[in-house]
Structure formats: C-alpha cells, structure tokens
Amino acid sequence: MVRLASQKSVSARNEGVAECAVLVEKMLKEIGATTKVLKLDGAAPLVFGEVRSKKPGRTLLFYNHYDVQPEEPLELWKSPPFKPEIRDGVIYGRGVSDDKGELVARLKVVEAFLKADGDIPCNVKFCFEGEEEVGSGHLGDYISKYPELFEADAVIWEYGTVDSAGTPTVTLGVKGMIYVELTLKSLSQDAHSSLAAILPSAPWRMVRLLNILKDEDERILVPGWYDGVTNLAEDELSVLNAMPFDGDGYRKNYAAEKFTGGMEDDLAKKALVQRPTGNIAGIWAGYTGPGSKTVLPKEIHVKMDFRLVPEQDPEELLKKLRKYLDDNGFADVEIKRESMEPAARTSYRDPFAQAAIVAAEKTYGRKPVVELGSPGTGPLYLFTRRYGMPSVDIGVSATDGGIHAPNENLKLENLRKGMIWIAETVEIFATQAPA
Amino acid sequence: MVRLASQKSVSARNEGVAECAVLVEKMLKEIGATTKVLKLDGAAPLVFGEVRSKKPGRTLLFYNHYDVQPEEPLELWKSPPFKPEIRDGVIYGRGVSDDKGELVARLKVVEAFLKADGDIPCNVKFCFEGEEEVGSGHLGDYISKYPELFEADAVIWEYGTVDSAGTPTVTLGVKGMIYVELTLKSLSQDAHSSLAAILPSAPWRMVRLLNILKDEDERILVPGWYDGVTNLAEDELSVLNAMPFDGDGYRKNYAAEKFTGGMEDDLAKKALVQRPTGNIAGIWAGYTGPGSKTVLPKEIHVKMDFRLVPEQDPEELLKKLRKYLDDNGFADVEIKRESMEPAARTSYRDPFAQAAIVAAEKTYGRKPVVELGSPGTGPLYLFTRRYGMPSVDIGVSATDGGIHAPNENLKLENLRKGMIWIAETVEIFATQAPA
Numbered sequence: 049m050v051r052l053a054s055q056k057s058v059s060a061r062n063e064g065v066a067e068c069a070v071l072v073e074k075m076l077k078e079i080g081a082t083t084k085v086l087k088l089d090g091a092a093p094l095v096f097g098e099v100r101s102k103k104p105g106r107t108l109l110f111y112n113h114y115d116v117q118p119e120e121p122l123e124l125w126k127s128p129p130f131k132p133e134i135r136d137g138v139i140y141g142r143g144v145s146d147d148k149g150e151l152v153a154r155l156k157v158v159e160a161f162l163k164a165d166g167d168i169p170c171n172v173k174f175c176f177e178g179e180e181e182v183g184s185g186h187l188g189d190y191i192s193k194y195p196e197l198f199e200a201d202a203v204i205w206e207y208g209t210v211d212s213a214g215t216p217t218v219t220l221g222v223k224g225m226i227y228v229e230l231t232l233k234s235l236s237q238d239a240h241s242s243l244a245a246i247l248p249s250a251p252w253r254m255v256r257l258l259n260i261l262k263d264e265d266e267r268i269l270v271p272g273w274y275d276g277v278t279n280l281a282e283d284e285l286s287v288l289n290a291m292p293f294d295g296d297g298y299r300k301n302y303a304a305e306k307f308t309g310g311m312e313d314d315l316a317k318k319a320l321v322q323r324p325t326g327n328i329a330g331i332w333a334g335y336t337g338p339g340s341k342t343v344l345p346k347e348i349h350v351k352m353d354f355r356l357v358p359e360q361d362p363e364e365l366l367k368k369l370r371k372y373l374d375d376n377g378f379a380d381v382e383i384k385r386e387s388m389e390p391a392a393r394t395s396y397r398d399p400f401a402q403a404a405i406v407a408a409e410k411t412y413g414r415k416p417v418v419e420l421g422s423p424g425t426g427p428l429y430l431f432t433r434r435y436g437m438p439s440v441d442i443g444v445s446a447t448d449g450g451i452h453a454p455n456e457n458l459k460l461e462n463l464r465k466g467m468i469w470i471a472e473t474v475e476i477f478a479t480q481a482p483a
Numbered sequence: 484m485v486r487l488a489s490q491k492s493v494s495a496r497n498e499g500v501a502e503c504a505v506l507v508e509k510m511l512k513e514i515g516a517t518t519k520v521l522k523l524d525g526a527a528p529l530v531f532g533e534v535r536s537k538k539p540g541r542t543l544l545f546y547n548h549y550d551v552q553p554e555e556p557l558e559l560w561k562s563p564p565f566k567p568e569i570r571d572g573v574i575y576g577r578g579v580s581d582d583k584g585e586l587v588a589r590l591k592v593v594e595a596f597l598k599a600d601g602d603i604p605c606n607v608k609f610c611f612e613g614e615e616e617v618g619s620g621h622l623g624d625y626i627s628k629y630p631e632l633f634e635a636d637a638v639i640w641e642y643g644t645v646d647s648a649g650t651p652t653v654t655l656g657v658k659g660m661i662y663v664e665l666t667l668k669s670l671s672q673d674a675h676s677s678l679a680a681i682l683p684s685a686p687w688r689m690v691r692l693l694n695i696l697k698d699e700d701e702r703i704l705v706p707g708w709y710d711g712v713t714n715l716a717e718d719e720l721s722v723l724n725a726m727p728f729d730g731d732g733y734r735k736n737y738a739a740e741k742f743t744g745g746m747e748d749d750l751a752k753k754a755l756v757q758r759p760t761g762n763i764a765g766i767w768a769g770y771t772g773p774g775s776k777t778v779l780p781k782e783i784h785v786k787m788d789f790r791l792v793p794e795q796d797p798e799e800l801l802k803k804l805r806k807y808l809d810d811n812g813f814a815d816v817e818i819k820r821e822s823m824e825p826a827a828r829t830s831y832r833d834p835f836a837q838a839a840i841v842a843a844e845k846t847y848g849r850k851p852v853v854e855l856g857s858p859g860t861g862p863l864y865l866f867t868r869r870y871g872m873p874s875v876d877i878g879v880s881a882t883d884g885g886i887h888a889p890n891e892n893l894k895l896e897n898l899r900k901g902m903i904w905i906a907e908t909v910e911i912f913a914t915q916a917p918a
Contacts, residue, residue, distance in 0.1 A: 223677070225777075227775045227777070229775075234739065235737040235738060235739055236736075236737055236738035237736075237737060239737055240859070241760075241762045241764055241788050241790075242658065242755075242760075242790060242857075242858035242859045242860070243733070243737075243755075243858065244760040244761075244762035244788075244790070245743075245751075245754040245755050245758045245760050245790065245858055246733065246742045246743060246746065246751040246754050246755060247733070247737055247739050247742065247743060248739055248741070248742075248743050249743070249762065249763060251763035251766055252693075252697065252763060255690055255693045255694055255763075256694075256699065258687075258690045259690055259691075259694045262687065264691065298678070298681065298682070301671075301672075302670040302671055302672060302674055302678075302682055302781075303670060303671035304669065304670055304682050304683055306683070307681045307682065307683075308680075308681060308682060308683050308684070311681065316680075316681040319680040319681050320677075320678075320680050320681060323680045325676075325677075325679040325680050326679075327676045327679035327684065327777075327779055328684060328686035328687060328690075328768065328769065328780070329676055329769050329770050329775070329776060329777060329778050329779070329780070330768065330769035330770040330771045330776070330778070330780070331686055331766055331767065331768050331769065331771075331783070332766065332767045332768075332771040333763065333765065333766050333767075334763065334764050334765035334766065334786070335764050335765040335786060336765045336766075336767040336784070336786075339821060340662045340664075340764070340786065340788070340821040340822060341764060341765070341786075342660075342662070342762075342764060342788050342860075343764050343765070344762055344764070345763070345764070345765070346737075348766070349771070351769070351770060351771075351775065351776075353676050353679075353775070353777050355676075355677060355679070355680065386774060386775040387775060422677075423677035423678065423680055424675070424677045425677070425777075
C-alpha cells in the first residue's frame with residue numbers, strides 16, 4: 049500500500065504511469081497471480097491478473113485503476129502526496145483512497161485466502177487500468193481486442209464508501225451520458241453589431257434551438273427521448289426511501305435556495321437515480337472580455353451532457369436529436385460527439401447485489417445503504433452490457449476520504465473492515481448458482 | 484496634412500496623443516483661430532478653436548478627432564504608417580482619412596476664406612477631441628464643464644464619403660445604443676454535472692430569459708420598447724429608396740444566404756435606419772475549452788447591445804428592461820450598464836441638411852446620396868440634443884479609403900473637391916435664417 053502510493057502515476061500528465069504499471073504487475077505476481085500487461089498505442093498499459101481456484105466454478109472480476117489525480121495544490125498537503133504517512137490510524141497520500149487503497153485491499157483479500165486455505169473460493173480476475181482519471185479512453189479498445197480475458201460472472205467495481213458513522217454503501221450502477229458540442233454558424237465572419245438589423249444572429253438562433261430542446265419542467269423535448277424509461281418499482285422505491293439524503297447539505301453547499309422546479313428531497317433523491325438530464329456544460333460566442341465590443345458573432349458553441357438511465361440507448365438518442373434539429377430548421381447545426389456511454393445498473397434484487405448487501409450486514413453489524421444508481425457516469429457498461437454481468441461498488445474508502453483533494457486519506461480501520469466485507473462477498477458469490 | 488499625419492496619436496495606447504494636441508492647437512493658431520486646450524483628469528486634451536466673422540451672424544461647429552486607430556498589422560503597409568507618402572495622387576498614412584484629412588480640410592477651408600476675403604461667412608468653432616477611437620469617453624464631460632464653448636447653430640460631423648464613382652454621401656445621424664452585461668448566478672460554485680438532475684442551471688435560466696426578450700420576428704418583447712417609434716414618412720421613404728444599397732454585397736461578404744427573416748433589400752435598407760435591434764454581442768458560461776468537462780456552471784454572462792432610433796430614450800428603456808426582468812422572475816439578474824447613448828438624427832428636410840445637399844450638387848454636378856441615418860452609433864447626441872442643433876456628415880474621404888486598415892489613404896482630388904463642398908455648405912448656411 050505504502051509502496052504503491054509512493055509510486056507517482058498522474059495520468060493527466062503521464063507522470064510515472066508506465067512505472068506504476070510495472071509495480072502493479074509485480075504486486076500481482078507476488079500474490080501468485082498470472083499476469084499480462086496489455087499495451088495499445090497511445091494508451092496507458094492495462095495490467096491484467098488472474099488467480100484460478102482449484103475447484104471449478106464462477107469467476108469474479110475486480111476492476112480498479114492505478115492512475116491518480118494530480119496532487120496540486122501542493123501547499124495544502126500536510127505531508128508529501130507521494131510519501132504516504134500514517135497519523136493516528138489514518139494513511140495520507142495521493143491515491144490512498146482513489147484507487148490504490150481499493151486495489152491493494154483486493155490483492156490482500158485474495159492473498160489472505162490463498163495463505164489461509166491454499167485456494168480461493170472462486171476464480172478471480174483483475175483489470176487494473178491506468179487512464180480512469182482521464183476518462184478511460186482506451187478501456188473499451190482493450191476489451192474489444194482481448195474480449196475473452198475479461199469474461200466473468202460478476203464485477204466488483206472501483207470503490208465503495210463507508211460514511212463517518214461507519215455505515216457502508218453498496219452502489220449498483222451509474223447513469224449513461226452523451227456529451228456533445230453543438231456548433232451553429234450564421235456568418236462567415238464576425239460583423240459590426242450595427243448590422244444586427246439585417247444579418248442573422250447565431251446566438252439568437254441558438255437560443256431558439258435550446259428553447260425547444262428542454263421545457264421549463266426540465267423535460268427534454270426530443271421526440272422519443274423517454275421511450276421505455278420506467279418509473280422505479282414499489283420495492284425499489286422502498287430501497288430508495290431507506291437511503292439517507294442530505295438535501296440541506298446540497299442546498300447549502302451550492303447556496304441554492306431550492307432544487308430545480310422546487311423539488312422536495314424525496315423527489316430529488318429519485319431524480320439523481322432515474323431522471324435523464326440535459327445540462328449546458330459550456331456556452332460561448334462573441335466578445336467575452338471586459339467592457340464592451342459591438343460585435344455580431346459569426347458562430348456559437350454549446351457543450352451539453354445528457355445523462356441517461358439504463359432504458360436509454362445513446363446511439364438511438366443521438367439519432368433522434370439529429371432528426372429533431374433537422375425537423376426544426378437546424379439541419380445546419382453541427383453535433384460533435386465528445387463521448388457516449390450507456391448507463392449500467394444492477395438490480396438490488398440480483399443475487400450478486402444481495403451477496404454484497406448480506407456481506408455488509410455480516411461485517412458491519414448493520415444494514416448497508418443501498419444506492420440504486422449513482423448520478424455519475426463511468427465505463428461500467430463495458431463489462432455489464434458486453435458480458436451481461438452484474439456489478440457492485442463495495443470497498444474500503446470513506447465519504448470523507450478527500451478524494452481528488454489535498455490530504456487524501458484512508459482510515460486503516462476502514463481498510464481492515466472493507467477487506468473483510470470483500471472476502472465475505474467473495475465467499476457468498478462463490479456459492480451462488482449462476483443467474 | 485503631411486505634418487499632422489506624421490504625428491503619431493494612437494489613443495488606444497496613449498502614444499503621441501498629447502503631442503498631437505499641441506500640434507493641432509498650433510495649426511489652429513496658424514490659420515488665425517483663437518484656441519483653448521481643455522484638459523480633464525485622465526482624458527486626452529480637447530482642442531477648441533474659434534474664428535469669428537466680422538459680420539454678426541450664425542455659428543457653425545466642426546467636430547473632428549485627432550487621434551487614430553493603431554497601425555497594426557505593420558507588415559501590410561506599403562509605406563510607413565506615420566510617414567505619409569503620396570503615390571499617384573493618393574496620400575497614404577494612418578489617419579489621412581480618419582480623421583486628420585477631414586480635420587485639415589476644414590482648417591484649410593476657413594483659412595482660404597480668410598485669405599481670399601479677409602473674413603469668413605459665419606462664425607466657426609472647432610471641437611477636436613483625442614479619444615474618438617476609444618469611445619469618446621470624456622467628450623460629454625468636456626461639454627458639461629464648458630457648455631458655452633460649444634454653442635452653435637449647426638455641426639458638421641466627423642467625415643463624409645465619396646464613392647468610387649465620385650458620388651458624395653450626406654449622412655444625417657446615428658442610432659443610439661444601450662450596451663449592458665447581464666449576469667445570472669444560480670449557484671455559489673460550479674457543480675459536477677451529475678447534479679444537474681437536482682440543482683438549478685444558470686445557462687438554462689438565461690435561455691428562458693433571452694427567449695422572452697425577443698421573439699422570432701426580431702421584435703423586442705419588453706413592454707413599451709417601441710413606444711413612440713414611427714415609421715418613415717412618405718417623403719423620407721423616397722429619399723431612402725433613392726439610396727443605393729448593395730444587398731448582394733452584404734450577403735456575399737458574410738456568406739449569409741438571406742437577411743434576417745428573409746427581408747428583401749428595400750426592407751433591409753429601412754431596417755438599418757429605423758429598426759431598433761437587440762444583439763447578443765457575447766455570451767459565456769462553464770467550460771469552453773477543448774474536449775469535455777462535466778460541469779454545471781454556477782453563472783452565465785451575456786453582453787447585449789440594443790440599437791435605438793431617435794424616438795427612444797435609453798434611460799427609460801433601461802428602466803423598462805429592469806421591470807420586465809423583475810416581472811418575469813428574473814429580479815436576481817444583474818444588469819450592468821456599459822454605455823448608453825441616445826440616437827441623433829437630423830431631418831433631410833432641415834435647412835442645414837438641404838444646404839449640404841445643394842452644395843454637393845453644385846460641387847459634384849450630381850445629386851448626393853442622402854443617408855437618413857447611419858446604423859452605427861456615436862456621441863453626436865451630445866451636440867444635437869443639448870443644443871438642438873442639426874448636423875450633417877460631409878467631407879473628403881472615400882468609401883475605399885482603408886479606414887482602420889493598413890494603407891489608409893486619401894485621394895488628393897477628393898480632398899480638393901471635398902473642401903469646395905464644405906466651403907459651399909458654409910456659404911449657404913451663413914445666409915440661412917435661424918431655424
């Protein structure tokens with residue numbers, strides 16, 4: 049753990065990434081795994097590992113990443129980010145929670161099984177990528193090139209969290225996303241704004257476009273956008289209602305008087321799981337400096353991310369968006385696709401989800417929080433969609449672990465308990481019949 | 484002329500401005516004018532001059548500026564911008580057209596009268612400012628501080644143009660303008676865009692605001708925005724129709740398939756004179772760099788210029804805009820006033836306008852183009868509103884004089900004829916009864 053966190057691996061600057069891959073492979077070998085370091089052109093190495101059980105049976109895949117966020121701002125760190133230091137039972141360093149602590153915990157669980165029993169309850173595979181913090185741009189390529197390597201019956205995703213009261217969270221998926229840049233050009237060059245009396249304006253046309261894209265109730269107006277989207281079932285709503293939600297915390301943190309549309313907390317909680325969004329992440333045109341410049345801008349750009357729920361197919365939606373713009377006089381507007389990922393969600397009813405939930409109860413002596421789906425997005429679908437495997441997020445981090453921030457940390461007690469949680473989950477999983 | 488154009492006076496960089504003011508005062512003294520150099524803190528000097536007629540009578544004010552645009556890009560000049568050079572009857576140098584050639588022409592006309600007759604037909608005042616190219620920010624302050632200095636019966640504005648076929652243009656005014664920056668803040672900090680499911684979005688609220696600000700027919704929806712705005716009268720329309728208008732030229736220059744709303748050329752010509760505009764000059768929010776960033780922006784900014792016709796009062800309109808936003812749920816949106824100028828227009832029927840028109844016919848042997856109003860904006864109202872004086876734009880420049888561009892130039896033949904035009908106008912004006 050200290051060894052791994054001491055090895056810088058900042059993917060955003062490609063600092064130490066290759067060296068870290070070498071170290072990760074070494075650590076896999078040390079626990080007795082067979083390894084393969086995959087390397088595509090222009091990509092960080094993907095370190096693959098495998099430990100086979102002596103008994104025939106199911107296979108569990110662990111997904112983690114060995115790259116970390118940049119360490120800046122340096123001056124806010126109490127100890128050097130790449131010299132992990134333990135103070136009062138807490139280890140501090142970049143990546144100790146996200147994701148090196150999680151990665152090491154899983155290696156240690158497998159090692160412990162092997163040491164204690166000379167075997168493990170099921171086959172285990174490790175997929176350790178080096179580009180998660182920069183968008184996992186090549187993970188799909190690796191999987192497409194080596195599809196058989198990643199075959200498994202279930203995947204334990206990147207991390208799990210334990211809150212400050214010691215309650216663990218099982219997260220069961222992520223939303224999908226379409227990220228596009230819209231470009232609307234009306235003139236071949238900027239014009240003096242006195243000509244606004246006669247020349248068409250790209251910004252005003254974009255206002256019209258955006259105005260027909262979403263209504264005031266936050267509903268996306270592209271025909272068919274919500275096709276197949278379901279409401280949460282009764283039992284899912286019960287799970288949702290049992291999840292704590294700090295509405296006041298959100299509102300205070302962002303000084304937002306109310307949630308969008310005046311939603312109450314229970315609706316907001318549901319929206320985070322099951323509401324497709326259409327967000328304007330960036331917009332720009334014309335003169336954006338101090339003071340005034342009288343210009344009629346030739347073009348305008350809008351960056352948008354649409355978050356998707358599992359019932360939505362991003363390829364289909366992008367076609368519908370294109371058609372909607374075409375049908376409404378915006379055929380000339382360019383839609384540049386920046387990224388596209390379907391959602392991935394495992395039902396809480398799935399035996400693998402239940403395994404993680406039961407294991408949490410056993411380990412922590414209390415019911416875990418079950419998060420039906422995270423409002424965020426990730427490449428989880430690459431595993432769940434292709435292989436049809438269920439996934440859970442469980443692990444050793446804490447909600448207050450300073451992820452992506454200075455003084456990132458991991459409580460050793462959380463590490464210890466999280467490892468037990470993973471081990472318990474592995475044991476239950478190994479005994480379950482295939483779905 | 485060569486002397487004045489050799490003196491750098493780039494107001495944008497405050498290079499040579501004070502030195503140029505000294506030279507301009509010297510040139511005024513040389514023709515026998517009494518002078519005053521006015522100087523406000525932080526402002527370029529305003530050089531005032533006066534020549535009184537021996538006969539009691541009317542007073543004509545000449546407005547010009549002695550500052551010039553920056554000379555860059557230097558490499559495109561065939562001769563140094565501040566070493567005027569005459570080639571084939573054309574003088575090249577920064578400011579030879581805009582506005583030093585015009586300034587000198589007027590001095591020379593007055594000097595010619597004095598040399599020929601020992602007198603001038605009417606009293607003459609000169610207002611030469613040094614900040615026109617940076618927005619005339621202190622002209623109003625100078626006039627407020629020395630109001631009696633600028634009293635006159637009419638003003639000849641900065642410049643007039645002659646087209647390549649030798650037809651002069653008389654321009655009779657400018658539109659007004661309100662320039663504002665709207666700021667809408669919804670959150671105290673940017674949020675991860677996954678929270679777009681629950682947190683309010685500043686960009687989307689701005690889309691709603693802009694959407695109720697102007698309709699698809701380019702009509703500004705603020706109640707009372709068009710109060711008092713009239714259509715052009717029959718005879719004004721005749722004048723407008725007589726004005727040549729190169730619609731294809733505009734469309735080609737900006738690669739615009741059509742004018743806004745599919746306007747034909749005759750409507751476009753009218754819109755340039757009499758249509759109030761609401762232009763988005765700049766808009767920005769969130770992430771505007773390459774690739775994608777999943778952010779829910781905390782705020783959005785929009786720069787807008789509203790061009791106004793003479794019937795509109797900018798102070799009143801700004802109040803109406805504020806009330807409209809307040810009444811529609813946008814009371815929290817900040818409206819920062821960047822600048823505000825009412826329109827200024829002299830009727831073509833005004834005797835002074837007629838003087839300039841008749842003088843043009845006499846000088847050029849053809850009817851001048853009469854432009855009822857320029858679509859642009861300037862500080863003309865400071866004279867026309869305060870003193871109730873009519874104004875005309877007449878002078879010596881050419882439409883192809885490279886104003887604000889490299890190789891700015893002035894045809895010596897245009898200079899000679901333009902001086903005659905001005906002299907003829909002065910003579911007619913001197914004999915007219917006060918309005």
